[in-house]
Each structure stands twice: as C-alpha cells, then as structure tokens.
Amino acid sequence: MTSTSRKAYGVKGAPYAFLMPATVLFLLFFALPIGYAVWLSFRKVKVSGLGLGSGARKEVWAGLENYTDALTDNELVAGALRVLGYGCIVVPVMLGLALLFALMLDSEKVRLAPVTRLAIFLPYAIPGVVAALLWGFLYLPDVSPFYFVLEKLGLPQPDLLDGGPLYLALSNIAVWGGTGFNMIVIYTSLQAIPTEVYEAARLDGATPLQIALRIKIPMVAPSLVLTFFFSIIATLQVFNEPTTLKPLTNSVSTTWSPLMKVYQDAFGKGDIYAAAAQATIIALATLLLSFGFLRAANRRNKQEASR
Amino acid sequence: MPITKRRRLVLRSAATCVAVALGATALTACGSEDSEAESGPVSLTYWTWTPGMDKVVDLWNKGPGKKDRITVTVKKQASGDTLVTKILTAHKAGKAPDLVQAEYQALPTLVSNDAVADIAGDVGDAKGKFADGVWQQTTLGTDAVYAVPQDIGPMMFYYREDLFKKYGLTVPTTWEEFAKTARALKKQAPDTDLTTFSANDSGLFAGLAQQAGAKWWTTSGDKWNVGIDDAATQKVARFWGDLVKEGAVDNQPMYTPAWNKALNTGKQIAWVSAVWAPGTLTTAAPDTKGKWAMAPLPQWSRSDNVTGSWGGSSTAVTTDSGNKEAAAKFATWLNTDGDALNALAKEGGIYPASTSAQLSGAFTTPPDYFSNQPDFYAKAAEIAESTAPSAWGPNVNVAYTTFKDAFGKAAKDKSDFAAALKTMQDDTVADLEKQGFEVSE
Numbered sequence: 001m002t003s004t005s006r007k008a009y010g011v012k013g014a015p016y017a018f019l020m021p022a023t024v025l026f027l028l029f030f031a032l033p034i035g036y037a038v039w040l041s042f043r044k045v046k047v048s049g050l051g052l053g054s055g056a057r058k059e060v061w062a063g064l065e066n067y068t069d070a071l072t073d074n075e076l077v078a079g080a081l082r083v084l085g086y087g088c089i090v091v092p093v094m095l096g097l098a099l100l101f102a103l104m105l106d107s108e109k110v111r112l113a114p115v116t117r118l119a120i121f122l123p124y125a126i127p128g129v130v131a132a133l134l135w136g137f138l139y140l141p142d143v144s145p146f147y148f149v150l151e152k153l154g155l156p157q158p159d160l161l162d163g164g165p166l167y168l169a170l171s172n173i174a175v176w177g178g179t180g181f182n183m184i185v186i187y188t189s190l191q192a193i194p195t196e197v198y199e200a201a202r203l204d205g206a207t208p209l210q211i212a213l214r215i216k217i218p219m220v221a222p223s224l225v226l227t228f229f230f231s232i233i234a235t236l237q238v239f240n241e242p243t244t245l246k247p248l249t250n251s252v253s254t255t256w257s258p259l260m261k262v263y264q265d266a267f268g269k270g271d272i273y274a275a276a277a278q279a280t281i282i283a284l285a286t287l288l289l290s291f292g293f294l295r296a297a298n299r300r301n302k303q304e305a306s307r
Numbered sequence: 308m309p310i311t312k313r314r315r316l317v318l319r320s321a322a323t324c325v326a327v328a329l330g331a332t333a334l335t336a337c338g339s340e341d342s343e344a345e346s347g348p349v350s351l352t353y354w355t356w357t358p359g360m361d362k363v364v365d366l367w368n369k370g371p372g373k374k375d376r377i378t379v380t381v382k383k384q385a386s387g388d389t390l391v392t393k394i395l396t397a398h399k400a401g402k403a404p405d406l407v408q409a410e411y412q413a414l415p416t417l418v419s420n421d422a423v424a425d426i427a428g429d430v431g432d433a434k435g436k437f438a439d440g441v442w443q444q445t446t447l448g449t450d451a452v453y454a455v456p457q458d459i460g461p462m463m464f465y466y467r468e469d470l471f472k473k474y475g476l477t478v479p480t481t482w483e484e485f486a487k488t489a490r491a492l493k494k495q496a497p498d499t500d501l502t503t504f505s506a507n508d509s510g511l512f513a514g515l516a517q518q519a520g521a522k523w524w525t526t527s528g529d530k531w532n533v534g535i536d537d538a539a540t541q542k543v544a545r546f547w548g549d550l551v552k553e554g555a556v557d558n559q560p561m562y563t564p565a566w567n568k569a570l571n572t573g574k575q576i577a578w579v580s581a582v583w584a585p586g587t588l589t590t591a592a593p594d595t596k597g598k599w600a601m602a603p604l605p606q607w608s609r610s611d612n613v614t615g616s617w618g619g620s621s622t623a624v625t626t627d628s629g630n631k632e633a634a635a636k637f638a639t640w641l642n643t644d645g646d647a648l649n650a651l652a653k654e655g656g657i658y659p660a661s662t663s664a665q666l667s668g669a670f671t672t673p674p675d676y677f678s679n680q681p682d683f684y685a686k687a688a689e690i691a692e693s694t695a696p697s698a699w700g701p702n703v704n705v706a707y708t709t710f711k712d713a714f715g716k717a718a719k720d721k722s723d724f725a726a727a728l729k730t731m732q733d734d735t736v737a738d739l740e741k742q743g744f745e746v747s748e
Contacts, residue, residue, distance in 0.1 A: 047419070049745065051743075247562060249559075249560065250507075250719035253712040253716065270704060
C-alpha cells in the first residue's frame with residue numbers, strides 16, 4: 001500500500017522535476033532581468049550639492065516620472081514616427097519581393113533554382129552592421145562607384161543620405177538583407193502544398209498565374225502572417241542600420257529610432273532609469289502591435305474556415 | 308523523444324553550471340573585500356585603451372614594480388565614453404579595476420559617481436611636472452587630486468603647404484584671416500574647401516570655445532553654473548555658422564570615407580586639429596605625406612596667443628581599489644618617469660602631458676608624416692604652453708550628445724548655429740536639474 005502511494009507521488013512530481021531546469025533558467029535569465037529593468041524604470045538618481053565626493057549621489061524612488069517623461073518626450077515620439085515611415089516602405093516591399101521570388105522559384109519553368117535560391121538568401125547571412133557599412137560606402141557620393149557612373153553619364157546625383165531618400169536608403173539595406181530569409185519561409189510552405197491540388201486546378205483549366213493567385217497565395221497565408229509578424233518586430237527594433245550610417249551623415253541623429261534613444265540615454269547620457277522606462281514602453285508597444293496583428297489574422301482565418 | 312531527453316539533460320547541467328558560477332562569484336566577491344594589505348605582493352588591474360600599454364607596463368613589472376612587489380595587469384578597453392559607462396557599471400557592482408584611463412572631461416562625471424579616489428596624499432611632487440592648466444583638470448579646482456595627467460591634445464592648424472602655395476594663400480593667424488582664406492579659396496577653386504565644420508566630434512567645438520575663453524561649467528558655492536551659451540561660445544558658433552551658411556567651408560562630418568578622400572585628394576586643404584593629427588592623417592591621407600605643415604591655431608585677436616585642447620587623458624585610481632597607495636604610485640611613475648613616457652610615446656603614440664618629456668626622447672625628431680617640418684615638436688611644446696584652462700562639469704556627456712544632434716542638424720540645414728547652441732545649453736541645464744544638482748541661473 002505504502003509503496004503504491006509513494007510511486008503515485010513520484011509520478012506526480014516528475015513533470016515538475018523535468019520542468020525545473022527550464023524554469024530556473026527562464027527565471028534567472030529572462031524574468032529576473034526584465035523584472036530588474038522594470039524596477040529600475042521606477043527609480044532615479046538624486047544628487048545633493050555639487051555632486052562631488054562620496055555619498056553625493058543616491059538612487060531614489062521616482063514613481064511614474066520616467067514614464068511621463070518618456071511619453072511626453074518629443075524625440076521618442078518623433079523617432080517612433082520615423083520608424084513608422086521606414087516600416088511602411090520596408091515591410092510591403094520586402095514581403096512583396098519575398099513572395100514574388102518564392103512563387104517564381106516554385107514555378108515549374110525555373111532553371112538553376114538552387115543557385116538562385118542561394119543567391120537571394122545570401123545577403124541574410126551577412127551581419128547587419130557589415131551590410132549597413134557596405135551600403136553606406138555605396139551611398140557616399142565621393143567614394144561610391146554608382147555616383148561615378150551617374151556623373152560620367154551626366155545624370156542627376158541624388159543625395160541618398162538626406163531627407164526622404166534617407167528612408168529609401170535605410171529601407172534598401174533592410175530589404176536587401178531580409179528578403180532572402182522571408183523568401184525561404186514562404187518557399188518552404190509552398191513546397192509543402194500537395195501536387196494533387198495543382199493537378200486538379202490544371203484539369204479545371206487554371207493558368208499558372210491563376211494557380212499562383214488563387215491557390216498558392218491563399219495556401220501559404222499562414223507563412224505570410226508569420227513573416228509579417230517577424231517583420232513588424234524587426235522594424236520596431238531597427239537599430240543597426242541607422243547607427244552604422246550615423247557617422248557618415250548629419251541627417252541621422254543619435255536618437256533616430258526609439259531603440260537608439262534608449263541606447264543613447266543609457267550609455268551616452270548614463271541615465272539607465274529613463275532608458276529602462278523607454279525600453280519597457282517599446283516592449284509593450286511591440287507586444288501590443290504584433291499580438292494585435294496576430295489576433296486579427298487568426299480571427300480572419302477562423303472566419304474563413306467556418307465559411 | 309531521445310532528443311528531448313538529451314536537451315533536458317543539457318539544460319539541467321547548464322543550470323548546475325550557473326549555480327556553480329554564481330557560487331564562485333560570491334566567493335571571489337568575499338575574497339576581494341579584505342585585500343587592503345599594505346605589505347606583501349600587490350597586483351593591480353588597469354583599464355586603458357592606449358595601444359601598446361602592456362609593453363610599457365612590462366617595464367614597470369620588471370623594474371620599479373618588481374622592487375616594490377606591485378604587479379600591474381593591463382586590460383585593453385574601448386576608448387572614451389564607452390569606457391566611462393563601463394567603469395560606472397563596474398563601480399556599481401563594487402568591482403571597478405584599480406586603475407583606469409579617463410579623458411579629462413570625464414573626470415567630473417567619475418568623481419560625481421564616487422568612482423575615482425582622491426590620491427592627493429600619494430602622488431608626491433607630481434604637480435610640478437605638469438602645466439598648471441593641465442593639472443587643474445585633475446583637481447577640479449579642489450584640494451583633491453583625482454588623477455595623474457597622461458597625454459594632452461593642444462589644438463593646432465594643419466594645412467597643405469603645397470596647395471596653399473599653389474592657390475596663393477597665406478597661413479591665417481587670426482580667425483578673420485581664416486574666413487578670408489576660406490572665401491578666397493572658394494573663389495579660385497569652387498570644388499575645393501579649406502576645411503569642414505564637423506558636428507560628429509564635440510571635442511573639437513569644445514576646444515575652439517575654450518580657446519575663445521568660454522568656461523562651460525563653473526561652480527559658485529553649492530551651485531553649478533552652465534555657461535555653454537556664453538558670449539565666447541556664441542562668437543565661435545556664429546563664426547562657423549556663417550562660414551557654413553555662405554558655403555565657404557564644407558558641412559559634412561569628419562572621419563568618413565568621403566572625408567578621408569577629400570583630404571587625400573586635396574579637396575580639403577586644411578584641418579583644425581590637435582597634436583595627434585599626424586596619426587590620423589597617416590591613415591586618412593597617406594598619399595599626401597610630407598605635403599602638410601602645422602601652424603598655431605588662428606587667434607581671435609592679433610595680440611592673443613592661446614589655444615584650446617581636444618582630447619587628452621589621465622590615469623585615475625578607483626575607489627574600489629584595495630591598494631590605492633600602490634595604484635597611485637604606479638600612476639605617478641607611468642606619467643612622470645622619463646623611460647615610461649618614452650615608451651608610451653613609442654608604443655602608444657601619445658603626446659605626454661609632462662612638460663619635461665615633451666622635448667626629450669621620442670620628441671626630438673618630427674613625426675614621420677611631418678618629416679618636412681623638423682621643428683614640429685618644438686613648436687608643439689610652445690603651443691601646448693599656451694593652452695587655455697578648461698572647465699568641465701558632471702554631465703559633459705549630455706552636452707556632447709546634444710551638440711552632435713543639434714549642430715549636426717544645423718550644419719545640414721545651414722541654419723542658425725546660435726539656436727543649436729541654445730539647445731545645447733538648455734538640455735545640459737535640464738539634465739543637471741533632473742539629476743538634482745543645484746544650478747544657478
């Protein structure tokens with residue numbers, strides 16, 4: 001009797017024992033740092049007198065001060081708007097191209113598919129900073145071969161590192177680097193579509209274009225949702241490209257994107273408290289936007305399924 | 308299934324490792340508490356970005372350090388502001404190294420965070436080895452001594468000797484002549500610029516303001532006084548703003564591939580810089596070696612003889628160090644001993660703050676890039692003597708960041724530099740007040 005009950009107890013406890021390592025790691029390296037950042041966001045430093053010598057600087061409770069400061073900070077809002085403009089270019093262009101390439105690679109008439117696939121994917125393997133540096137050199141009129149050619153042909157030479165074209169220049173780097181990855185995701189799900197579906201369509205007299213539009217795209221919709229989801233997050237967190245281009249031009253300020261402002265406040269100004277508050281706000285905004293989108297997409301899927 | 312099993316195992320052993328590692332840090336943390344030992348061998352850690360510092364430290368470890376049983380270990384770091392952040396973070400954990408390299412303008416920030424120690428009692432007669440203006444930067448105007456000066460960056464005017472001759476230009480001795488030279492060049496060669504106003508290195512503007520007599524941070528009683536938007540700095544801002552606006556000088560940032568090319572091909576024929584310029588020019592404009600010359604910085608009035616400083620750093624002892632006396636001893640040796648300074652110049656390419664070293668050893672011959680100017684260092688030492696006193700405050704980093712953004716935008720738009728200066732002043736004051744400093748209006 002006793003042995004059976006002990007056995008039962010052991011089995012009951014087993015899942016928790018197995019969960020332990022993962023839980024401990026999660027708490028230590030995920031929950032704890034986040035919790036600490038949130039805690040910091042409610043603190044601030046208080047200096048007394050000239051602030052020289054020991055004990056002149058104390059950490060005190062700040063309440064919501066850092067949050068109200070962040071939300072009323074024009075620069076953070078302006079940064080968010082800049083990133084929004086950037087995202088409006090990057091996401092549609094990148095996903096559009098990725099879908100187009102995936103459909104083209106999936107079509108039957110394509111030659112040298114593996115080579116092409118690799119060639120389109122390759123930029124993704126290049127680190128973001130390196131890509132931004134590489135493009136940065138190409139954007140600088142005095143050292144860029146493009147400008148050399150434009151000059152020789154007598155064509156106008158736009159300043160890509162200023163005003164509106166700057167958004168195109170930055171987007172171009174992201175599109176160049178990200179299209180390959182998204183294409184692979186979409187292409188993989190295209191490959192998973194059973195060939196009978198195409199056969200049936202062809203028997204019904206569908207042209208390759210109709211197959212692509214009416215069958216392939218709807219069937220890879222889940223991966224489109226997924227890539228869109230990833231792209232939104234990546235856009236909100238844009239940091240590498242503008243930071244790398246910053247030294248090359250006066251047009252990119254140190255607070256160009258919200259994340260750059262967080263970095264600047266934490267490591268440029270040494271105000272980790274304000275930076276923690278801004279980081280929390282950005283994290284919440286990202287969560288809201290991306291999950292809001294996912295829910296909307298899921299609802300649509302369900303509606304379509306029930307139809 | 309077997310894969311999941313293995314993964315969990317890995318995870319669990321990772322967790323054990325973490326526990327062990329945490330235990331280990333706790334142990335070392337306890338261990339470092341009681342190291343205030345005056346006798347017995349001492350080992351010190353030194354954070355620095357000077358290249359070749361390990362070789363200089365070897366001299367210490369094999370010479371005077373061996374005698375005193377003080378061993379120094381160098382940990383190479385990133386330069387400037389990045390290191391300040393790192394020191395402050397390490398200090399929060401009570402784990403800052405014994406010795407750190409710090410730029411002069413960062414010292415008030417470090418002092419205000421209680422990260423560097425007062426070593427007035429341990430540096431002996433080091434004060435006499437440095438110019439007053441340099442030494443004052445390490446005392447912050449108090450009786451304390453927070454660091455020993457290492458290198459300085461007196462500002463100078465660099466120009467292409469051959470191209471000045473070609474365009475019939477004379478070397479400007481006043482800023483008024485400088486503006487005239489810029490315009491005259493523009494008239495002769497519209498594609499060529501005398502120089503550029505760059506907003507990506509705040510140290511340059513700070514140095515120019517310092518030359519004009521600006522005192523950005525001063526104290527009165529228990530209050531800080533911020534004078535960024537003072538008459539002297541306004542004069543400097545207006546001067547460069549006008550030149551940029553009329554297109555007499557370029558408005559693009561320095562240290563870009565385009566800037567390198569402009570210097571290397573003679574599209575920019577002068578550079579307002581500091582004593583360390585030969586090193587930068589060697590990499591930026593290798594093809595023009597031997598064609599440049601150095602002259603004193605143009606003056607605001609003909610009777611003046613004063614320059615600003617751009618760059619320069621010191622060696623400080625942290626409050627976390629358990630062996631402050633030994634650390635201060637090393638810092639003093641490093642920056643006043645003839646052999647040490649010679650090695651520093653040779654290995655690290657620094658220009659020493661110590662006045663006696665400025666004309667000895669490595670500094671008897673000109674830098675390789677300036678072999679056409681044999682008296683380069685004699686002239687440099689003369690100019691260094693005329694360095695204006697500087698006045699740094701506890702949030703130079705904030706002023707510098709605002710400078711980059713505000714002046715970067717103003718230079719790009721060729722708009723009002725006075726407004727950008729006002730932004731810099733306002734942001735700096737606002738930050739001080741936010742931190743709780745008392746600021747007098």
